[in-house]
Structures are given as C-alpha cells and as structure tokens.
Amino acid sequence: MSNLLLSAILTLLCLSSIFGRTFYTALSDADSVYIRALDYYDESEDSSTIIEITYPKIHGLLNKTVEEKINSFLEEEFFKSIEWFDEFVAMLDSFPTLEYERGMFFSFETGFDIKLVNEKLLSLALNHYEFTGGAHGNFYAMGYTFDLNTGDLLTLDKIIRQGSLPAITKICEQRILEMFEAESLSDAGMFEDYIDLTTDQDFFLLSDALVFQFDPYEIAPYSMGNIEVVIPFDEIKDHLLIDLNK
Numbered sequence: 607m608s609n610l611l612l613s614a615i616l617t618l619l620c621l622s623s624i625f626g627r628t629f630y631t632a633l634s635d636a637d638s639v640y641i642r643a644l645d646y647y648d649e650s651e652d653s654s655t656i657i658e659i660t661y662p663k664i665h666g667l668l669n670k671t672v673e674e675k676i677n678s679f680l681e682e683e684f685f686k687s688i689e690w691f692d693e694f695v696a697m698l699d700s701f702p703t704l705e706y707e708r709g710m711f712f713s714f715e716t717g718f719d720i721k722l723v724n725e726k727l728l729s730l731a732l733n734h735y736e737f738t739g740g741a742h743g744n745f746y747a748m749g750y751t752f753d754l755n756t757g758d759l760l761t762l763d764k765i766i767r768q769g770s771l772p773a774i775t776k777i778c779e780q781r782i783l784e785m786f787e788a789e790s791l792s793d794a795g796m797f798e799d800y801i802d803l804t805t806d807q808d809f810f811l812l813s814d815a816l817v818f819q820f821d822p823y824e825i826a827p828y829s830m831g832n833i834e835v836v837i838p839f840d841e842i843k844d845h846l847l848i849d850l851n852k
Contacts, residue, residue, distance in 0.1 A: 639666040639754075641720055641728075646685070650695045655712040657691040659684055662718050662730060667754065675757035676728070680750065687714045687734060694738055713737050721749075721810045721817070727760075727850075728752045729811040731819070746821040747832055749810030763805040765816070770845035775803040777842065778818055781835050796826050811850065814839055 646659040661684035667673040691714045714736045722729040729751040737743035751760045758764075766774060779791060779801050788794035791801070809818050818835045822828040839850050 639664065639723060639728075641665070641723065641730075643718075646688075648688075648691065650698070654710065655691065655695050655698065655714075657687060657714040658716070659687065660717045661685070662720070664728065669755075669757075672754065672757035676752050676754075679757075679759065683748070683750070684716055684718075684732060687716050687736070690714060690736070710739065711737075712739065713743075722751075722813055724813075726754055727811065728754055731810050742828070744822070745832070747808070747819050749808050749817075749819060751809070751811050761805060762807055762809060765847055765850070766842070766845050767847055770842075771803055771805065774837070774842055774845055775801055777837055778803060778835050781837060782833070785835070795830055798825070801825060812836070816842065816850075 642663045642665060643660050644663055646661065647657065649656040662680055663677050664673055664680075694712065694714075714734075716732065716734045718733060719731045720729075721731055729749065732748040732750065733745070734747075735743055735745040751765075752758065753760055762771075782791060782794055782796065782801070783789070786794035791799045803818070807818060808820075809816060811817070815836045815838045818837070820826070820833040820835070822831060824833075826833060839846065
C-alpha cells in the first residue's frame with residue numbers, strides 16, 4: 607500500500623472520529639458545507655417502548671446566524687416525536703392491567719434523507735415511523751427546503767408563480783397516471799379522480815426536479831405506501847419564481 611493511500615485512509619478515519627457520520631458535503635467558493643447526523647435515544651422503564659431519532663445538523667456556513675436558524679428549526683421539528691413518546695408511555699403506565707399492551711414492543715423512529723444541497727439550497731426529507739399497536743405501524747415524510755443565504759424555509763408559494771398551481775396540479779395528475787399506467791386516477795388506486803394541491807403541499811427538491819410526496823391515506827390507501835411524484839424543472843420552468851436549475 608502506497609504512503610499516499612495510507613495517508614488518505616488515516617485522514618478519513620480521523621475525520622470520521624471527529625465529525626461522526628457525514629451525509630453530504632457541498633463545496634462552493636465561500637462555504638464548505640456538511641450535514642452531520644446526530645442521534646437521540648430513549649426507552650420506557652420496562653424497555654417496551656423506544657424512541658430513536660437521527661437528526662441533521664448543518665455545519666460550515668460562513669453566516670453562523672443562518673446556520674443556527676436552520677439547525678434550531680430542524681431540531682425542533684425532529685424532536686416533536688419526543689412529546690408523542692412521553693405521552694404514549696404515560697398512557698401505558700396509567701393502564702398497567704391492560705393485558706393487550708403487555709408483552710408488545712412499541713417504537714417511534716425518525717430519520718432523514720438529504721435530497722439536495724448546493725451553495726444556495728438545502729432540501730431534505732424527514733421520515734417518521736411509529737408502531738403503537740394495531741394491525742400495522744404508521745409513517746409519514748415531511749420535506750424541508752431552505753434558502754442557505756437567509757435560512758428561510760421555502761414553501762411552495764416561494765417557488766412557483768402565483769396562479770400556476772392549477773397547471774402544476776394537472777402535470778402532477780398526469781405523472782401519477784404515467785407512474786401507474788392508468789387511464790384515471792381512481793384506476794391508479796387513488797381515492798379521487800383529482801389531486802387537490804395547495805400551497806402547503808409537502809415537497810422537496812432534487813438537483814433537477816420538484817418532488818411532491820403524499821403520505822399513506824393522503825391520496826391513496828395505506829397499502830400503496832408513500833407516493834412521490836417527480837416533476838422535472840424543465841417541464842415547469844415557466845411556472846417557477848426562482849431558477850432551480852443552478
């Protein structure tokens with residue numbers, strides 16, 4: 607093994623020990639940005655219920671005020687399930703004689719996926735699963751897209767032009783028909799023959815596309831899972847308020 611290769615491996619090991627798991631690195635002229643994955647864990651006294659949270663923390667922005675703004679927002683969002691966990695454990699403890707609950711294992715699990723990070727934007731998805739009894743667990747996803755210059759959370763109305771939502775809705779519906787090779791949305795398995803997109807619709811960004819994500823029961827049965835509709839920027843460029851191709 608060459609000295610150069612050995613040196614590179616040792617450097618990576620050192621960085622790993624210092625920074626933990628790093629999900630993504632983006633280099634620009636001004637910033638060297640990386641997102642660190644941090645972990646939170648707790649369990650009930652009898653270990654029947656656990657909570658596991660892996661949450662992101664952004665590092666490397668020159669503007670530390672913006673960096674703290676984003677990190678504080680994300681920590682608050684990801685830690686919401688701690689309250690749900692505490693309430694559930696308290697509920698179980700208040701009914702100690704419920705034989706249905708005893709011997710079962712319950713969980714609250716939250717993680718994330720980085721979808722896009724560059725010198726202007728950070729887009730990620732929170733993924734949450736919980737099992738609190740019943741036939742199956744429940745899960746949902748939530749997209750967050752930030753302007754790295756201001757730290758502002760970008761909602762859909764900050765990305766698409768006013769009055770463009772009906773046109774983008776039609777594109778979304780057409781994409782679903784193509785995904786499931788169906789003639790109508792009901793034939794595709796959706797609850798209705800139309801999609802009702804609003805400005806608070808959940809989404810995230812890829813490097814070349816806007817992605818709408820629909821949780822189980824939102825537009826289709828649980829069995830169809832989380833539905834992601836990918837719409838390339840090139841198809842909606844006339845409807846965008848900002849240039850997302852760079």
